[in-house]
Amino acid sequence: MAAVAHADAHVHGHEEAHEHHEPQSFIRKYIFSEDHKVIAKQYLISGIVWALIGGLLSLVFRLQLGYPGIDLGWLKPILGERWFDETGKLDPNYYIALVTMHGTIMVFFVLTAGLSGTFSNFLIPLQVGARDMASGFINMLSYWFFFLSSVIMFCSLFVQDGPAGGGWVVYPPLSALPDAAPGSGTGMTMWLISMAIFIVSSLLGSINYVTTVINLRTKGMTFDKMPLTIWAFTFTAILGILSFPVLLSAALLLIFDRSFGTSFYLSDIYINGQALPNQGGSPILFQHLFWFLGHPEVYIVILPALGMTSEIIATNARKPIFGYKAMIFSMLGIMFLAFIVWAHHMFMTGMNPFLGSVFTLLTLIIAVPSAVKGFNYITTLWRGNIIFTPAMLFSIGLVSFFVSGGVTGIILGNSALDIQLHDTYFVVAHFHLVMGSAAFFGMVAGVYHWFPKMFGKMMNPTLGYIHFWITFAGVYLVFFPQHYLGIAGFPRRYYAYTGFDFTNKYQDLAELSTVAAIVVFAANLIFLFNFIYSIFWGKKAPQNPWKSNTLEWTTPVNVGHGNWPGEIPAVYRWPYDYSKPGSEADFIPQNIPFSATPESNFPHENELIREEKEIESIQFNYNIPD
């Protein structure tokens, strides 16, 4: 009987907890693994590698923007001879390709796969109390599809006519016509193939996350006791399930237009004076399909970060999260609204002004749930016994970016104001703060916070503080000047502005952005060093280093296959019992029953003691075969 076996395993220590399992070969354990923790680490490391590549690409074009015509010839050995002229000036076609790849890599490969892939995989089974994901096999498949799409995207950086150009949104007709620009050739074909595979990977992952949360929660883990991280990951996965197929649709029609001569997006086009046969297509159709994914995508990026922030802020403020239910409903609201605001990216497509005002209204409504979240974070911090761990600092940094970037969102959401600001650096500054940097800070906060659980070691906090302060100040220095550049009329994605006289007096702002970007990148190398160093030589982590309530901290320091050596703990209370009046400890983990804490129970909680027997007697029906 399994229970006996477990009791046995307990005596012998957790290493023998996998006695149900045959010993695994190296390949099954670390490469083609079905263990959610290994897959999470695979995603994390892939995400970090992609973040470095994406960051480096941005430095190359930032150098060109800050110092137009700068000699970048020393990059020839890496990026290829043909993208620099004799004086080392960057090729304009390659410039736009770099911008495109930076966007694609950061949005999809770092902040979707790297963020959701890492933390949904790692935390969902650990926090809901499951042995593993619903299907380890689908999970493994999801990672390897991602890997394949990564490889294709990476190779596209080095093909003869350069990677995809034209922006991460790949609008046709430019992207649909291989002859239109160098960036629409082989690189674009590989981009589309890679993205199609990426979508499959993302869908497989999301389906697994939702199934695990719905079906595999431990005893007593009712929906009203789930940590906000889990709520956030679930909503993110639902967003992915509903929106990624639409991107696939858009990409599919684009592939047919490119390679099979259809005319979904193409009409009345001349290349070099030659008329193309395509008739009757509409490029706006692509934009509608693209942004129906594209807008939910930005919430796919930010929601997991917000969820983790809730958890980290409550833990380190030693206070219950303010407005637990309000947090859930605001995320639900954001998720719902995500699907009906896509056209605010398209105010300039000749849209009916009435339709524009409808989308303006819907867009501005998003400010309500977002503000609820912002206020809840601040009220959670209010009069808390704040412990400034690096993770906490990065979470607070996220709140700061989310607020300051969100405020400009209200400006951009107005169709009338968008006429002036559309496709300027104001937009770039807005989304880099609210979604880029905020989600990135959430991801880094997550790494600092759950590193002890992932690797059994502690990261160096001093390096963490240095990393935080440079990055935090640096990100504002990079993006704040860009607001002014945008208002002054600098369009985004331009290779150089030297042809316009008015831009001369703003060149120093662009320079400031560039210098700050280099400093931020350098600060993240400190993080990289800290990360790698701590995996091998970090201090050994205690079981519950942050004195946190959620279930993952009840597992052994080095979590084995199956997560808990014995029985999975049952859950009796919500995850935010911090500094509860009457309690001696300032935290009461979720697996402590109310009957064990009579001194701190509220009257209604005393009544819940009766239900504990019921929770314990729950038996999952394992006769339902898998």
Add this chain to the structure above:
Amino acid sequence: MSNKNIKGETVVNVGVQEAQPVLSVNKWKFIIWLFIITVVMLFASQTSAYLVRRAEGNWAEFTIPTIFWFSTLVLIVSSVSMHFSLIAAKSNNIGKLKIYVAITSFFGLVFLLMQYLGWQDLQNQGIYLKGNPSGSFFYIFTGLHMVHLALGLGILFATFIMAFRLKIDSENTILVEVCATAWHFLDILWLYLFVFLLYFR
């Protein structure tokens, strides 16, 4: 207690008599419904793109070849046969299960073949993938559906193999149930697409 070995099979504990089961949805059934949602979203976006594009005018009309009516019938027959497979599995009649699954797969293959013949009829009419989007959309819809049906045939094939290896009995019908859900869905999806294409020519 239950635990998973590396093959993903559950080691079942059979020591719980007084248990009241709470977890009544099998995860695979849940997963197949989520897959269905993704496919619904895919085709919803395709058909709305169709409508948006059609509303803009410059839309060529053509008659849908009759063979698509017959292929629709074939798919419905295969769906009925899939239903009988499920009944056979639940009544532990493995012989019948094998026959019905084979019939379902056969009709599925015939459907794919007939769709292909339908494409040829279209080409004889002068409707190609290239050209007016009305024709291109027709090829894309039918083609996308065929790809999904081929994946469905994969599940059917797996069911067939499992039935032969005697891995399926009335206690363990999950695979057949999942297969039936997927197959009926693909049938309904085609009916939707067909009616849609007929109505919005």
